[in-house]
Amino acid sequence: MSAxxxxxxxxxxxxxxxxxxxxxxxxxxxxAPSAPERMIINMGPQHPSTHGVLRLxxxxxxxxxxxxxxxxxxxxxxxxxTGETLTYLQGPTNVTRMxxxxxxxxxxxxxxxxxTLLGLELPPRATWIRMLMCELNRISSHLLFQATNGxxxxxxxxxxxxxxxxxxxxxxxxxxxxxxMNHNYIRxxxxxxxxxxxxxxxxxxxxxxxxxRLDEYDALLTGQPIWRERLQGVGVVSxxxxxxxxxxxPILRSTGYSWDLRRHMxxxxxxxxxxxxxxxxxxxxxxxxxxxLNEIRESIRLVRQILxxxxxxxxxxxxxxxxxxxxxxxxxxxxxxxxxxxxxxxGFKVPAGxxxxxxxxxxxxLGCYMVSDGGPKPFRMHIRAPSFVNLQALPYMLEGRMxxxxxxxxxxxxxxxxxxxx
Amino acid sequence: MSTPxxxxxxxxxxxxxxxxxxxxxxxxxxxxxxxxxxxxxxxxxxxxxxxxxxxxxGGLAELPHGVATRRGAGSxxxxxxxxExxxxxxxxGGLAELPHxxxxxxxxxxxxxxxxxxxWPAAFGLACCAIEMMATGGSHYDIARYGMEVxxxxxxxxxxxxxxxxxxxxxxxxxxxxxxQMMAPKWVISMGVCASSGGMFNNYAIVQGVDQxxxxxxYAPGCPPGPETLLHAILTLxxxxxxxxxxxxxxxxxxxxxxxxxxxxxxxxxxRMVVSRKRGRFGRL
Amino acid sequence: xxxxxxxxxxxxxxxxVAVSEDPGGGTVLHPERERLPEVVExxxxxxxxxxxxxxxxxxxxxxxxxxxxxxxxxxxxxxxxTLISHSGRERVRLRVQVPAADPSVPTLFxxxxxxxxxxxxVFDMFGxxxxxxxxxxxxxxxxxxxxxxxxxxxxxxxxxxxxxxxxDQR
Numbered sequence: 073m074s075a076x077x078x079x080x081x082x083x084x085x086x087x088x089x090x091x092x093x094x095x096x097x098x099x100x101x102x103x104a105p106s107a108p109e110r111m112i113i114n115m116g117p118q119h120p121s122t123h124g125v126l127r128l129x130x131x132x133x134x135x136x137x138x139x140x141x142x143x144x145x146x147x148x149x150x151x152x153x154t155g156e157t158l159t160y161l162q163g164p165t166n167v168t169r170m171x172x173x174x175x176x177x178x179x180x181x182x183x184x185x186x187x188t189l190l191g192l193e194l195p196p197r198a199t200w201i202r203m204l205m206c207e208l209n210r211i212s213s214h215l216l217f218q219a220t221n222g223x224x225x226x227x228x229x230x231x232x233x234x235x236x237x238x239x240x241x242x243x244x245x246x247x248x249x250x251x252x253m254n255h256n257y258i259r260x261x262x263x264x265x266x267x268x269x270x271x272x273x274x275x276x277x278x279x280x281x282x283x284x285r286l287d288e289y290d291a292l293l294t295g296q297p298i299w300r301e302r303l304q305g306v307g308v309v310s311x312x313x314x315x316x317x318x319x320x321x322p323i324l325r326s327t328g329y330s331w332d333l334r335r336h337m338x339x340x341x342x343x344x345x346x347x348x349x350x351x352x353x354x355x356x357x358x359x360x361x362x363x364x365l366n367e368i369r370e371s372i373r374l375v376r377q378i379l380x381x382x383x384x385x386x387x388x389x390x391x392x393x394x395x396x397x398x399x400x401x402x403x404x405x406x407x408x409x410x411x412x413x414x415x416x417x418x419g420f421k422v423p424a425g426x427x428x429x430x431x432x433x434x435x436x437x438l439g440c441y442m443v444s445d446g447g448p449k450p451f452r453m454h455i456r457a458p459s460f461v462n463l464q465a466l467p468y469m470l471e472g473r474m475x476x477x478x479x480x481x482x483x484x485x486x487x488x489x490x491x492x493x494x
Numbered sequence: 495m496s497t498p499x500x501x502x503x504x505x506x507x508x509x510x511x512x513x514x515x516x517x518x519x520x521x522x523x524x525x526x527x528x529x530x531x532x533x534x535x536x537x538x539x540x541x542x543x544x545x546x547x548x549x550x551x552g553g554l555a556e557l558p559h560g561v562a563t564r565r566g567a568g569s570x571x572x573x574x575x576x577x578e579x580x581x582x583x584x585x586x587g588g589l590a591e592l593p594h595x596x597x598x599x600x601x602x603x604x605x606x607x608x609x610x611x612x613x614w615p616a617a618f619g620l621a622c623c624a625i626e627m628m629a630t631g632g633s634h635y636d637i638a639r640y641g642m643e644v645x646x647x648x649x650x651x652x653x654x655x656x657x658x659x660x661x662x663x664x665x666x667x668x669x670x671x672x673x674x675q676m677m678a679p680k681w682v683i684s685m686g687v688c689a690s691s692g693g694m695f696n697n698y699a700i701v702q703g704v705d706q707x708x709x710x711x712x713y714a715p716g717c718p719p720g721p722e723t724l725l726h727a728i729l730t731l732x733x734x735x736x737x738x739x740x741x742x743x744x745x746x747x748x749x750x751x752x753x754x755x756x757x758x759x760x761x762x763x764x765x766r767m768v769v770s771r772k773r774g775r776f777g778r779l
Numbered sequence: 780x781x782x783x784x785x786x787x788x789x790x791x792x793x794x795x796v797a798v799s800e801d802p803g804g805g806t807v808l809h810p811e812r813e814r815l816p817e818v819v820e821x822x823x824x825x826x827x828x829x830x831x832x833x834x835x836x837x838x839x840x841x842x843x844x845x846x847x848x849x850x851x852x853x854x855x856x857x858x859x860x861t862l863i864s865h866s867g868r869e870r871v872r873l874r875v876q877v878p879a880a881d882p883s884v885p886t887l888f889x890x891x892x893x894x895x896x897x898x899x900x901v902f903d904m905f906g907x908x909x910x911x912x913x914x915x916x917x918x919x920x921x922x923x924x925x926x927x928x929x930x931x932x933x934x935x936x937x938x939x940x941x942x943x944x945x946x947d948q949r
Contacts, residue, residue: 092895094914097922117665118618118672119647125620125665145919146665147621150699152904153928153935165694172622172718188803216625219632235632242629252760253622253718315828318893337868424843425802428832428861428872441834441859445841452929456832456861464896490621493662493919664921698928698936699920 091471093131093139109133115478117146123220123482124489128466135474140467144460147493155453159419160186160260163450167440168254170455171491174213176205177433178440178455178491179258184339184429185442186260189422190394196341197385198262203340204378205248205257206431207371208275211282212241213434214364214371217486218289221361224483225302230293237285244278247271261395262388272379279372286368294362303358307469307481310355317468318461321436322367323485326352326359333432345377357484364486367434394420419448428456435459435486455494459487602738609653609679610735613728616652616676617645618669621659623686623718630721640728649675654731655708656724660688661701673708681740682751683727684710686718693717709751711740720760727756797848805870809851812858812875816885819860819873823890827862827871830891833898834859835905839879839931855879856907860887860894877907886912904929 095112116127125146131139155166167182168175180202187194219234242252247268249255257264293299309319311327324331332349334342350366352359388395396415397408414420424446430439436458443452462485469481619627631637631645646652649672661669673682684704687693690713692702701707711734714727734740734752743752796818797809810818819830836857838844844853856877863870877884886909887894898909899918906927908915917924926933 092914096916117668118649124624125668145917145921146662146668147660148662148664148699148919149621149660149695150697150928150936151695153699154695154697157935169622169694172625191802220628232633235629236634239629239632239634252720253625316892318830318891318897320829320831331865336865423802425845426836426859426874427801427803428805428870429803430831430870437831439832439861441832441861443836443845445845446843451838451841452836454832454834454836456834460896460900461893464893663924664919692938696935696937698934702938 091139091467093129093141093467095129095141097143110138117143123487126463126482126487126489126492128478128482130470130475130478132475135476137470137473137475137478140470140478142463142466144463144489144492147489149490149494151494152453152455155450157449159448160422160450161415161419163453164259165254165256167453167455168256169490170457170494171433171435171438171459171488172253173216173488174209174434175254176202176209176258177431177438179256180206181429181431181433181438181440181455182442182453183258183260184431185427185440186422188427188429189425189442189444190260190420191423192261192389192391192394194262194389195386196383198387198389199340200378200382201263201267201387202258203342203345204267204275204375204382205245205255205263206340207374207378208241208245208278210371210434211368211375212238212245214368215241215282217364217434218361221483221486222293224479225299227293227299230289233285233289233292237282240278240281244271244274247274259388261391262386266387275375275379279375282368283372286365289365294365300358302477302480303356303361303484305354305356305358306473306477307357307360307484308355309465309469313468314355314465317464319436319465321433321458321462322360322363323355323462323465324436325350326363327355328353333430333437337430339429339431344381345374347374357480360484360486364434421446421448422450426452430456433458435488435491436462455491457491457494459485459489460492460494463487463492606736606738606741610732611641613640613642613654613681613732613735614644614646614652615642615654615656616649616672617647618655618672619658620661620665621688623658623689626718626721627656627658627685627724630724635721635725637725637728640725640732642728649673650677652676653679654681654683656683656685657689657704657708657710658685658718660686660693660695661704661707662699663701666701666707669704670707679741679744681711681731681735682708683712683714683724683731685714685724685727686716688717690715705751705753709744709749711744711751711754713753713755715755715758716760719758722759723756726759730754730756797850799846799848801846801872805872808871808873809848810873810875812877812884815858815860815873815875816887816890819862819887819890822862822871822873825864826866827864829863829865830860830887830894830897831863831870832859832861833887833894833901835901835907835929837905837929837931851876856882856905858884858901858907882906883908883910885910888912903927906930 110131110133112129112131114127115130117125127143127146129141129143130137151166151170155163158166163182163186164179167178170178215234215238219231219238222228222230222234245255246252248271249257249264309323309327311324311329314324314327314329320331328351330349330351333339335349347370350363350370352363392411396412397405401408402412422444424444426441426443428439428441430437437456438458439456441454441456442450445451466481466485470478473481629635631643637643653676655673655676657669673680684690688695688700689704692700694717696702704710712727712731714723716723731740734754740752799807799809801807808818836859837855838853838857839855847853854876856879858875858877860873860875861870862873875884882905884907886898888898888911895912895914896918898912899914899916901907902909902915903917903919904927916922920928
């Protein structure tokens with residue numbers, strides 16, 4: 073990464089427009105393209121392969137994309153504003169709906185930021201339960217990617233297989249958290265509930281099933297000539313571009329740049345686990361597909377280690393100012409009743425300050441910038457959404473490719489629009 | 495309606511009594527009366543009772559008036575009268591042996607039946623609910639059982655819009671445009687609390703209920719509703735189409751949908767409360 | 780947040796930027812807004828190779844501003860930029876004070892093109908302009924939207940909801 077000249081060249085490219093079409097939405101209706109043989113077409117926001125409500129303005133020369141502009145905001149939910157009206161205990165309910173394919177990571181980032189402000193030390197079991205849930209969630213999120221990626225590229229059977237396995241993971245998540253999605257399980261101070269009876273056997277059974285199925289995916293897709301033809305060499309980005317554009321996660325790793333927060337800036341207890349950071353070498357769609365497939369394998373490996381090392385103890389902190397008392401205590405103790413009432417009506421107060429906490433979500437660095445003014449609600453809650461930043465790489469990946477490749481490239485970025493627009 | 499109605503729909507009644515060879519055409523083909531939501535039922539759909547029609551398509555058991563078959567050749571006119579000796583429902587045994595076979599029923603019933611049985615949804619996924627909608631299309635819940643696995647990318651080919659997720663202020667005009675592009679008759683399911691009422695996002699960015707933008711026929715509760723709840727909503731919608739209730743309600747108030755609220759069926763606690771704002775007219779099936 | 784053991788990088792001490800520490804132990808720099816691009820460029824040369832985050836904060840009505848060094852005069856708006864050093868395994872945050880009378884900041888686009896979307900979002904949500912940005916337009920809200928939603932004087936926009944039990948009204 074010492075190629076300073078390359079970096080400078082990339083920045084000049086970005087400034088001059090380069091791959092990025094800088095047109096407002098209103099201008100795009102009337103603007104003349106930059107050359108007579110070019111035309112501007114609109115793709116989305118209601119389009120089968122844009123993974124939600126992403127809209128692209130494509131400038132085409134024949135069937136070749138010359139410039140592109142992603143237009144977002146069609147799913148803007150005002151979550152950061154709503155987050156300022158919810159207490160810290162209600163907050164995870166809000167942020168979990170951002171990245172709906174990996175909701176636990178948003179909850180985790182939010183909770184970690186709150187706990188840093190509070191100066192809380194978590195009991196070990198809470199930490200390990202969080203890791204277990206996040207890795208399970210990473211499996212389900214990457215399975216969703218495999219399903220939709222296959223569907224976008226015409227491998228409809230892959231879509232059915234991906235959903236089949238994802239259903240198995242969701243069943244386990246539902247057993248543990250009570251919900252299939254939007255779990256609201258990781259909360260400031262720990263997790264919402266302890267693991268249920270039989271979770272270990274269920275998890276083991278799940279891992280065996282999914283592990284075998286991954287080999288089937290390999291057989292179905294990885295070596296298949298059509299699959300490779302559609303993905304290899306398509307949507308190439310360089311590590312320098314990724315760094316300049318702030319891109320993280322599997323897209324950055326696909327360029328061969330090894331950067332994974334779990335390994336390089338460990339949080340929770342990832343420094344006590346043994347796993348590999350999966351990296352590509354070409355930075356193309358195929359690498360991104362392969363990275364996500366193999367990250368499922370790494371997550372399975374991680375979950376197996378977590379199963380072996382899961383400590384006993386409490387699943388949330390004992391601080392009664394933060395943690396609601398057990399239901400049984402409320403009937404016996406006036407103090408417990410008051411704590412319960414205060415926590416659920418007013419919320420707990422968090423010392424003033426501002427903090428940034430980040431986790432490695434399936435899409436990259438997911439951070440939460442939290443500002444407290446000493447009250448029971450966040451003064452400002454900002455989520456650094458990986459998809460939002462990663463989308464900036466889209467014009468650079470699309471530049472010079474065919475329109476048909478656009479589908480493969482959008483899919484390989486794996487944007488979750490709820491997280492992009494928040 | 496931007497396309498002219500096909501000639502078939504406007505044929506005089508006598509034309510519908512077609513020779514047996516024609517009977518193998520799929521019923522949806524000849525009977526699709528475009529734009530009928532906008533006109534009184536008696537107009538496009540002929541008076542029931544006097545309009546038998548040959549149809550040898552699948553699902554005959556669903557037709558209300560039974561099935562008549564006749565062995566051997568006969569004149570077209572003969573074929574349409576159920577002979578006394580032909581047992582009802584005989585079409586199930588050895589259709590291949592028959593030179594012709596058909597069902598009798600009211601045209602209106604047939605239209606409703608075919609509409610309910612080929613209800614293609616528009617792929618209109620917005621947020622979290624879209625993931626559950628796709629899960630419903632996956633192998634475990636398998637929406638193909640109801641002939642609905644064809645999520646159409648083009649609104650022109652879709653009958654049903656499942657609004658799956660929160661509708662932002664920026665998306666609302668797009669949503670309306672897509673609804674307008676769909677061919678009548680068209681139905682809307684509001685999937686999840688965000689689409690139904692804004693849900694937990696009562697703020698500047700989210701339209702507080704998609705029923706402010708398009709008429710909604712079935713509201714499915716949940717955040718997100720599980721596939722079971724969505725299937726329940728879809729089956730409820732099918733039932734309403736089959737019974738004609740949906741058309742009746744839509745004709746009574748064109749700006750509104752049927753406004754049916756279904757229960758949640760995916761294990762979460764279903765609430766008995768629904769939001770009622772200025773529209774104020776919700777029904778429970 | 781990883782604690783930074785070493786003091787601010789060598790280049791920065793020459794720049795003379797106020798330094799503080801956040802509750803998680805992270806380093807926070809407080810450059811004046813005119814010098815933001817220069818400081819960020821120096822940090823990039825010092826190994827902070829990626830701009831991870833850029834967001835705005837509106838401190839209108841805040842009870843407690845947290846820890847601001849004495850040398851920094853608090854203003855209504857603030858832009859917080861988070862950079863990450865992959866080799867040093869650490870993050871650094873820059874908090875730039877932006878007065879309400881002139882809500883503008885020099886863009887970081889020339890150093891990190893990846894701030895394009897983030898700066899547009901801050902413009903959309905707070906109305907803070909980034910001078911020199913190639914496409915300073917709204918990104919999340921419709922283009923003709925009025926107001927900047929995340930400002931504290933912009934209401935959440937709650938619509939009162941009347942709840943009632945569903946009856947057989949039809």
